[in-house]
Amino acid sequence: MAAPADRGAEGVTSALPCRLRVMVRGTVQGVGFRPFVYRLAREMQLEGMVRNEPDGVRIEVQGRDRDELDGFLQRLRDEAPAMSAIRMVDVEEIESCTSAGFSIESSSLPGDSPPSIPPDLAICSSCRRELFDPEDRRYRYPFINCTACGPRFTITEAVPYDRPNTTMRSFQLCEACAGEYDDPLDRRFHAQPNACVACGPGFSLVDAGGNGIDVPDPLERAAAMLRDGMIVALKGIGGFHLAVDASNSAAVERLRIRKGRPRKPFAVMVRDAGLLERYCWCSMEEQQALESPAAPVVLLRKRAGAGLPEALAPGNDRLGVMLPYSPLHLLLLASSPGLLVMTSANFSEEPIITDNREALQRLGGIADAFLIHDRPIAYPCDDSVGIVMAGRFRLLRRSRGYVPLPLPLACGGAAVLGAGAELKSTLCMVRGHEAFLSQHIGDLKNEPSLRHYREIATHLERLTGVHPEIVACDMHPAFCGRTSQTQGSGRQAVPVVQVQHHHAHLVSCLAEHRYEEKAIGIILDGSGYGTDGTVWGGELLVGDAAGFERFAALHPVPLPGGDAAAMRPWRAAAGYAFHAFGELPADLFRGYEWEGMLALLKTSVNTPLASSCGRLFDAVAYFAGLCDENSYEGQAAVELMSASDEGTVEPYAFxxxxxxxxxxxxxxxPLIADVVKAARLGRPAGEIGSRFHRTVVEMFVLAAREASVVSGIRTVALSGGVFQNPLLTTMMVRSLEHVGMDVLLHGCVPCNDGGISLGQAVIGREYLKKKSCALQYQEK
Incomplete structure (x- = not known):
């Protein structure tokens, strides 16, 4: 419905001499942008209209002269709503016409170039006040929202972002809510999820068998269950969580047993920042991230002696913490224990569960009760996770609160889809000067994850309005078949180009920084298929999107069992010991089948060569006596890092x-020989770990300096999952800067495999553009 025209100060219709057509692109829908424009135009006594269009917001504004309209344009940029993100403003002078005041018009029909959909945003301060105000009509209503907060991406099924295209379309607005929705001066004007207890979603509490629990206040009863040590499955904004009292060791252990998650850290939700200070150290940068509208999980250092159960994050000096970001969370934490485990409800890296019926079927053996609601979730979206390293907040998992905000690219080009990796999978569509990185998908090792992967690929095309000209995937032999999963059935297939894993890591970092020159890339991760058929993972590359040179790498060693070594650090240690000593010293592998392993290594059966930095961390963690088997990816490396510190330590030989x-x-x-010697002498694990971290840093700084001398390049990009390690990353950045290097480090794109889809897409675009000889490794 169009807002009524406003007739100016004298209430007359006039023809004004200057009129502009303004097209604003970016995140400008669902964030209160049109009412902001309406109020600004009224204040300046200008005439015209504003409306949503498929590729942004269109404004026609008319005033006395161009100077007056230039003032409007300046304020448009300077005073835009905090949740908006203007990327481009196109201005065209058009013929003035007779108009009456300023109006908000209905959205136009979808077209070929949809606008950005805003991400899901944490509850704002205004809605928080109303939530706890007994005089407000939305008092304790767990779905309160406005144009500054609430669900967006997870309820959107099509563009433009209007209520009929969301999962709120089945909830008919009551008279009071409709009045707010239609009033341009109200902060709920066109807030698509707007609702109240009279017309909006409702919630209920059911037991593990799906039987309703008849209580006056389901939230209060759920809080009481949590206080009693029970496990409650909670339907949130992007899917279900499993919640339990985080201060109750027995309850946390019970959740671990039921979920089959022996040691992987749990994320927790804390009632407020004041309570958080009891348990964790929190810097200004970390607090800003916690309290931002994205409200991610932030990895914070634990306070010693804070009384937290070790079972929350075993062997880890950090705890993943978030603040309540939805009204439902706020209400629950107001009555329950102030610190709750809040972990995604899924199995073995499958997608987070979103459907009530599926939750009851699949979580009935874990949860004692279910707090559910009837607002459908269109697309699952896990919590985002990040850490402050090298002076700023950096995402390790980009999902709720950030997706689907586009990332700006240095240049435009063809539409290309990056297919991501097998682990921590994401997809990325590049369109024009923008890259759209999907939410976290997970590990593609089961059919539910593959199905979810296909759905997200289709959804990404729908949201971006483009079909890719090419799909860029990992060059591992198994990935071409997997990439076909992105193309759906009944659609014309597009060409596939294979991209080397670590090249994609390098270009992902360069693309995030819009850096187009060649750079030195230090790429440290677990494993990736190399152009020579071996497993890479500790690499120094020199290159850009057009190609790369493999300048240096960790010396490859035999990896007994191949991928099996990733979950059994003792196997990785056996490979390194055999490489270093030509045998497996019995004193290092007592209790293991070392004789059979030695036979494998001597015959090279199922022992691929690997330069993996991740497996080197695993081996050292084993020799230091910390971890012989990983119950989750990266466990040995996490425990080695947690035992170490930067300090003033000498490196081992390198x-x-x-x-x-x-x-x-x-x-x-020489490094392995020194580590083994230290272990045999009984040196503490922390000392071994600290010296090892220093050695890795010095090794790659040495290689980077030599690459710089040869190439003349002084810019170094750091990427790969090993750079999730804040100790190693901080040391590496300092050491590189100390020798005069300019360092590029991931910030809004994960350094792990969750970010390589961006690199793949940019490399695929370069391949289309130039068919460069430097990319011919992809066609072997």
Whole structure:
């Protein structure tokens, strides 16, 4: 419905001499942008209209002269709503016409270039006040929202972002809510999820068998269950969580047993920042991230002696913490224990559960009760996770609160889909000067995850309004078949180009910084298929989106069992020991089948060569006596880091160890010999870990300096899952800057495999543009 025209100060209709057509692109729908424009135009006594269009917000504004309208344009940029993100403003002078005041018009029909959908936003301060105000009509209503907060992406099924295109379309607005929705001066004007207890979603409490629990206040009863140590499944904004009293060790252990999650850290939700100070250290940067509208999980250092159960994050010096970001969370935490485990309700990296019926079927053996609601979730979206490293907040998982905000690119080009990786999978569509990185999908090792992956690929095309000209995927032999999963059935297939895993890591970091020159890339992660058929993972590359040179790498060692070694650090340690000593010393592997392992290593059966930095961390953690089997990805490395500190320590022996096909190898034999010697002498794990971290840093700084001398390049990009390690990352950045290097580090794109889809897409675009010889490795 169009807002009534406003007739100016004298209430007359006039023809004014200057009129502009303004097209605003960016995140400008669902964030109160049109009412902001309406109020600004009224205040300045201008005439015209504003409306949502498929590619943004269109404004026609008319005034006495161009100077007056230029003032309007300046204020449009300077005073835009905090939740909006203007990327482009196109202005065209058009013929003036007779108009009456300023109006908000209905949205136009979808077209070929949809606008950005806003992400899901944490409850704002105004809605929070109303939520706890007994005189307000939305007092204790768990779905309160306005144009500054609430669900967006997870309820949107199509564009433009209007109520009929969301899962709120089945909830008919009551008279009071409709009045707010239609009033341009109300902060709920066109707030698509707007509702109240009379017309909006409702919630209920059911037991593990799906039987309703008849109580006056389901929230209060759920809080009482949590106080009693019970496990409650809670339907949130992007899916279900499993909640339990985080201060109750027995309850936390019970959740671990029922979920089959022996040691992987749990995230917790804390009532407020004041209570948080009892348990964790929190810097200004960390608090700003926690209290931001995105409200991510932030990895904070635990306070010693705070009384937290060790079972929350075993062997980890950090705890993943978030503040309540939805009104439902706020109400629950107001009555329940102030610190709750709030972990995604899924199994073995499957997608987070969103459907009430599926939750009851699949979580009935875990949860004692279910707090559910009837607002459908269109697309699952896990909590985002980040950490402050090297002076700023950096995302390790980009999901709720950030998706689907586009990332700006340095240049435009064809539409390309990056297919991501097998682990921590995401998808990325590049369109024009923007990249749309999907929410976290998870590990693609089961049919539910693959199905979810296909759905997100389709949804990404719908939201961006483009069909890719090419799909860029990992060059692992198994990934071409997996990439076909993105193309659906009944659609014309598009060409697929394979991209080397670590090249994608490098370009992901460069693309995030809009850096188009060649750079030195230090890429440290678990594993990726190399162009020579071996497993890479500790690499120094020199290149850009057009291609790369593999300048240096950790010396490859045999990895007994291949991928199996990723979950059994003792196997990785066996490979490194055999490489270093030519045998498996019995005193290092007592209790393991070391004789059979030695036979495998001597015959090279199922022992691929690997330069993996992740497996090197695993081996050292094993030798230091910390971890022999991983119950989750990266456990050994996390426990080694947690036992270590930066301090003033000497590195172990390191240096170059010859070269092959132009690749300079960084020696690992002297390092392993020193680590084993220290372990045999009974040196503390923390000392071994600290010296090892220093050694890795010095090794790659040495390689980067040599690459800089040869290439003349002084810019170094850091990427790969090992750079989730804040100790290593901080040390590496400081050391590189100390020798005069300019360092590029991920911030809004994960450094782990959750970010490589961006690199793949940008490389795929370069391939289309140039068909460069430097990319011919992809066609072997």
């Amino acid at each position: 240096g170059f160890d010859g070269q092959s096909n132009g690749v300079r190898y960084l020696a690992v034999t």
